[in-house]
Amino acid sequence: MSYEFLQILWFILIAVLWIGFHFLEGFDFGVGMLLPFLGKTDIERRAIINSIGSVWDGNEVWLLTAGGATFAAFPHWYATMFSGFYLALFLLLVGLILRGISFEYRSKDAAPAWRNRFDWMIAIGSFLAALLLGTAFANLAKGLPIGADMNLVAPSWLPNNLGVTLTLLNPYGLLGGLTTVAVFLLHGANFLVLKLEGSLHTRAVDFSKKLWIAASVLYVLLGIWTYVAKFWANGKINPGIVPLTAVVMILLTGYFINKKMEGWAFISTALNIVLTQATFFLMTFPNVMLSTLNPEWSLTVYNASSSQYTLTVMSVVALIFVPIVLAYQGWTYYMFRKRISTDKKTLVY
């Protein structure tokens, strides 16, 4: 296999990992953010947490795998992005830590105050993660101040990473973050509509209807901005119909919710998320991190990758293990496909 083929293959694989991560953790984060608002009583909150209880940890591994695969296949991409987004990633990590621990510990003590505190940590941790991921990806699409040495440089009047972190919070970046929060909330609500029963189910439908408006407005805004600012023309591929289909999907969600086509509503937000991520990767290729200072300084699949030998070894490993992982992870979703009731005996967390 030629070197270039392998570099593109790994770009696609990493894109698939990020797409998978956003699709799966998208509803996890949405469910987490909805938890204190949707669940009125302790047992309701437990039912909500149990709806993702058996899968959230496995879903989060997609993020770890995306990180690990980037480290192995594109060391410069990993190094530049992770050091450049230092403080943002620090906050993301704090969010993920608090959220993960809270799932495990919230129902291990009887005190209502203890539980309430962990519930809010789940919500805030999920919110932080969604906001930061969205902001980061919007900025990646827009381009970042990457210097000749492949490191991010911030405005000279601010300490380096603090400066980068603050420049991440530009209007486009923030819009990306808020849109991600809104879409994940909607995706989470649609997931809960499928997983819950009774009055919780009714409430989840109501939330889904309201969230659909916010998510659609923000999403269309983000789409228009991306189009007008020509961020789609940064790379060599015109994403064309892919982002258009994503817009159609989020708009269709509202129709499906109102027609009580619950499965389709979930599929349409899922497709919106998948196609949005796909748009990002199409738009950016062959760049992996675009420099706004000088296009020559951009990181590409060619100058950021590891050696041909490493890519070959990694391809063999991925070819064997990715199908196995997909098989058993898919199998768990099948096993735990039943709706979650508010019957104490059936709840674990």
Add this chain to the structure above:
Amino acid sequence: MDVITLSRIQFGVTTAFHFLFVPLTLGLVWFVAIMQTLYYRTGQERYRRMSKFWGKLFLVNFGMGVATGIVQEFQFGMNWSGYSRFVGDVFGALLAIETMMAFFLESVFIGIWIFGEGRVPKRVHLLSIWMAAVGSLLSSVWILLANGWMQHPVGHIINPLTGRAELVDFLALVTNPKGWLLFWHALSAGFATSAFLLLGVSAWYILRKQELDVFKPSFTMGAIAGVIASFSLLMTGHTQGQEMRLYQPMKLAAVEAIWETEQPASFSLLTIGDLSGKREVWSIRIPYLMSFLACNNFSCEVKGVHDLQAEYEARFGPGDYIPLMVFTYWSFRAMVGISFLLLAASAFGLWVAMRGWPVRLTKWLRWMPYTIPMPFAAGIAGWLTTEMGRQPWVVQGLLTTAQAISPNLTILDVSISLVGFTLVYSALAVVMVTLMWRFARQGTEAALSKSVDVAEAVPLGSLVGAQD
């Protein structure tokens, strides 16, 4: 303090904290799997309670391991981008294989194990804990091969065009003897840590004569595993010392406080250094012993710090190639000292169980709970020894820690994250220890359910006298 020092402290704090949970996960999961298999085979209620009780403690610990593990994967790129660019082809590949082979297996099957009881067939539920155990084992293999490469780099070349390490021999990388030694050592540490949790907690119940049908067998399992694991710890540690003489002589010299090259070499029983941590003031030494420990004979040469410094300067240019000996020397002694203590304590425990629990011996078991923290302390001391002993290198002989740092970080950045991680981790540690302490003393009845029901909101006054 500069960015490098702060980043090193942060890496040390986050890694040491993560490694408080890793060994318990690595070892305890096998005990739980065996207990559940015993229940599956015999159908005896006590084995069900046994696997539930230890399984609950396992999960409280596992959650912390998962949460703190994400930081580990991110901070190579965050604080050590120079390192990440240099080693991505080799170290990054091992890390990526770990996520694909081990993390998914571990997390997906733990999910099935926690949620599957009563919903999936009993066989599948039993299988899931074994799969999680295999996942944790594979995880340790790959991460320790990665660390092994940092101690003893093999299977790579340095590309003269890019200045990066590039993999050329995957087989050499996965058969790196240093990596496998580290693996056996860490696995032994995992089993020792878990064994002493079993021993300590079981002893507490045995002395109170509560649920003896559960805790006597648990104690015996812990004692057998404790003896084997602490013996294996000492042996694999000893082998590492011998191999260090060949691959990392400076680390060996720093660990044993050998200042001048000696043949035959004497062993430092006690060395007092000056405040720089790099110079000796006074010591007691046993002649010939170091040669014996390092090469199994009484005559081999063991190189000293001063000669090695001169040798490295000639090879790598001017610089300080001596680790902070006050840390390496004392943390090594703490680790080895505790390991001998663990061997003695578990052997005593086994003897008590084999003699049929005579009262005059059993009463001594009241000291057993105090051994629970010891393997944790030894584990941290071990990592301090091996990681600080490699300094100033981050990859032995190839890349220094100073070259590894992210050049764009400022003191403010790292201060924010260091303080943040320390605060979050401290709070979590308090919560986790509180839960472990409570569950360990609640008996097996409470462990039959993984969660408790929420307390009814009752007026404060009525709570008085409700607690025992």
